[in-house]
Amino acid sequence: MAQRRQNAPRQSLFRQPFAQGRTLKERLQAYGSLQVYSLKASFSRIWETPIASSLTILVVAIALALPASFSALIDNARQPLEALDTTSQISLFLKPELSNEAARKLTERLKKNPRLFGAILMTKEDGLKELTAFSGFQDALAALTSNPLPAVIILRPVATDATSVTQLLNELRTLPESDRVQFDDEWLKKLRALLAITERCVVAFSLLLGFGVLFIVGNTIRLELQNRREEIVVSKILGATNGFIRRPFIHSGFWYAFLGALLALIVADLLILGVKGPADELAALYGSPYRLAFLSLSSTAVLLGAAILLGIVGAWIVVARFLREIDPA
Amino acid sequence: MIEFQNVTKRYPESGEALSDVSFRIERGELAFLTGHSGAGKSTLLRLIPAFERPSRGDIILDGVHVPKLNNRQIPHLRRKLGLIFQDYRLLNDRSVFENVALPLHITGHHPHDVGRRVRAALDKVGLLKKEKRLPMALSGGEQQRVGIARAIVHKPQLILADEPTGNLDAELSEEIMRMFQDFNAVGVTVLIASHDQHLVHRFSQRTLRLEHGRLAGDA
Numbered sequence: 001m002a003q004r005r006q007n008a009p010r011q012s013l014f015r016q017p018f019a020q021g022r023t024l025k026e027r028l029q030a031y032g033s034l035q036v037y038s039l040k041a042s043f044s045r046i047w048e049t050p051i052a053s054s055l056t057i058l059v060v061a062i063a064l065a066l067p068a069s070f071s072a073l074i075d076n077a078r079q080p081l082e083a084l085d086t087t088s089q090i091s092l093f094l095k096p097e098l099s100n101e102a103a104r105k106l107t108e109r110l111k112k113n114p115r116l117f118g119a120i121l122m123t124k125e126d127g128l129k130e131l132t133a134f135s136g137f138q139d140a141l142a143a144l145t146s147n148p149l150p151a152v153i154i155l156r157p158v159a160t161d162a163t164s165v166t167q168l169l170n171e172l173r174t175l176p177e178s179d180r181v182q183f184d185d186e187w188l189k190k191l192r193a194l195l196a197i198t199e200r201c202v203v204a205f206s207l208l209l210g211f212g213v214l215f216i217v218g219n220t221i222r223l224e225l226q227n228r229r230e231e232i233v234v235s236k237i238l239g240a241t242n243g244f245i246r247r248p249f250i251h252s253g254f255w256y257a258f259l260g261a262l263l264a265l266i267v268a269d270l271l272i273l274g275v276k277g278p279a280d281e282l283a284a285l286y287g288s289p290y291r292l293a294f295l296s297l298s299s300t301a302v303l304l305g306a307a308i309l310l311g312i313v314g315a316w317i318v319v320a321r322f323l324r325e326i327d328p329a
Numbered sequence: 330m331i332e333f334q335n336v337t338k339r340y341p342e343s344g345e346a347l348s349d350v351s352f353r354i355e356r357g358e359l360a361f362l363t364g365h366s367g368a369g370k371s372t373l374l375r376l377i378p379a380f381e382r383p384s385r386g387d388i389i390l391d392g393v394h395v396p397k398l399n400n401r402q403i404p405h406l407r408r409k410l411g412l413i414f415q416d417y418r419l420l421n422d423r424s425v426f427e428n429v430a431l432p433l434h435i436t437g438h439h440p441h442d443v444g445r446r447v448r449a450a451l452d453k454v455g456l457l458k459k460e461k462r463l464p465m466a467l468s469g470g471e472q473q474r475v476g477i478a479r480a481i482v483h484k485p486q487l488i489l490a491d492e493p494t495g496n497l498d499a500e501l502s503e504e505i506m507r508m509f510q511d512f513n514a515v516g517v518t519v520l521i522a523s524h525d526q527h528l529v530h531r532f533s534q535r536t537l538r539l540e541h542g543r544l545a546g547d548a
Contacts (some may be wrong), residue, residue, distance in 0.1 A: 030437030
């Protein structure tokens with residue numbers, strides 16, 4: 001059998017396609033045709049099984065709507081808290097008998113204190129003006145014969161840690177002009193801690209529900225694979241690469257996750273829309289410019305991106321397992 | 330075109346299906362592979378497109394050592410072959426057209442090209458008018474002609490047929506065989522496995538005979 005072939009061909013028909021043989025243009029065209037074929041195939045698969053597909057999309061949407069709504073809630077809570085953060089300030093209430101002139105002198109003195117960012121004096125009159133402008137007490141205030149408000153100097157400490165603040169407060173208390181010193185950040189700290197806990201919970205829930213999406217998409221793709229087993233085996237016999245077989249299923253995974261996430265975003269924004277009316281009204285009653293916001297662009301992008309990634313990864317894992325299973329075909 | 334060098338295929342459960350088989354089929358030949366059922370015909374044919382790898386020996390297709398191909402290269406080898414099966418292996422939820430187009434989709438042919446080539450292949454097997462039918466709506470002979478159209482649509486240089494007439498009556502079998510002769514007449518190498526001695530005799534072509542996994546005759 002080692003004898004030389006008499007009419008050996010110059011070029012092997014079988015060696016040719018392995019590496020080169022096709023120009024870049026031809027290969028790109030083939031790639032394009034394969035992508036279009038796969039996109040059509042994956043769409044028609046979803047289209048052919050409308051009930052099963054929409055159920056999958058719906059379950060994905062529900063799993064994602066929860067973290068989406070929660071993250072909207074947190075986004076909304078963070079906004080007023082950040083505004084509060086800049087108001088971590090000391091209120092130095094002055095003795096009522098102190099003249100405005102003496103108050104101004106004290107303010108100038110405090111402004112030079114290096115441990116303070118600044119000092120703003122609110123005279124009795126300023127306080128009354130502000131109260132009249134922002135709250136709903138105009139009528140009651142108008143009925144007053146004298147101004148009951150104390151003058152106050154608003155101070156912002158440079159160091160906000162407990163010891164330096166306590167020291168500063170004690171010094172301020174000993175000032176002869178001082179009536180009462182108030183530094184309220186305890187409640188702010190508590191609020192922030194509460195928000196942090198909530199955020200952690202949302203992250204944990206989101207991870208859990210993200211795994212849910214992975215499994216939902218994976219399971220749906222697994223059923224599709226079972227239904228198309230014969231087609232896949234025949235395709236492999238005819239020379240389909242694993243990529244050719246994988247591609248439409250990855251596309252399916254993408255569609256399920258993308259459509260599900262889109263639906264989840266709509267649900268979350270509808271929820272916000274439902275609460276927005278009364279919430280904005282409440283804020284207006286408190287004289288706050290704060291308004292309930294829809295999901296931010298970045299949250300929307302993160303949700304869509306994460307969902308698509310989960311869908312694709314879920315599909316990939318299942319298809320890879322299936323291909324190993326049928327390999328000696 | 331095809332060269333087997335001392336090929337042995339052993340299965341852990343059932344022992345040796347092929348023992349030390351060596352032969353060569355030249356380009357443009359038409360050869361039959363015969364033998365009783367279980368003699369190793371199917372095993373031999375399964376080794377060529379690398380559905381399975383031999384336990385020992387080498388298989389050379391036009392200079393390519395098939396057992397040495399890696400998993401990424403094997404699909405490209407299969408695309409160069411035309412494979413025909415006893416049970417047709419058609420997709421029953423796809424039209425005749427889609428079945429024949431499958432090899433072209435796999436290689437990423439342009440859609441315009443696909444239609445032209447599929448119709449040319451269907452024309453060769455006389456099924457041009459039935460492209461929209463589902464395979465189940467066709468007779469056995471017609472289904473096998475769809476299988477043949479699918480095997481030739483990408484113009485392979487080598488056709489491997491495993492009992493292509495196993496489910497067909499004598500008249501249809503002869504018709505199918507004549508089709509293979511036509512392909513061979515234009516230069517395609519054809520290897521047909523069949524246990525139908527009468528049919529094989531009538532065509533008086535080179536015949537490789539397997540017995541218990543060994544090559545018992547080559548005439």
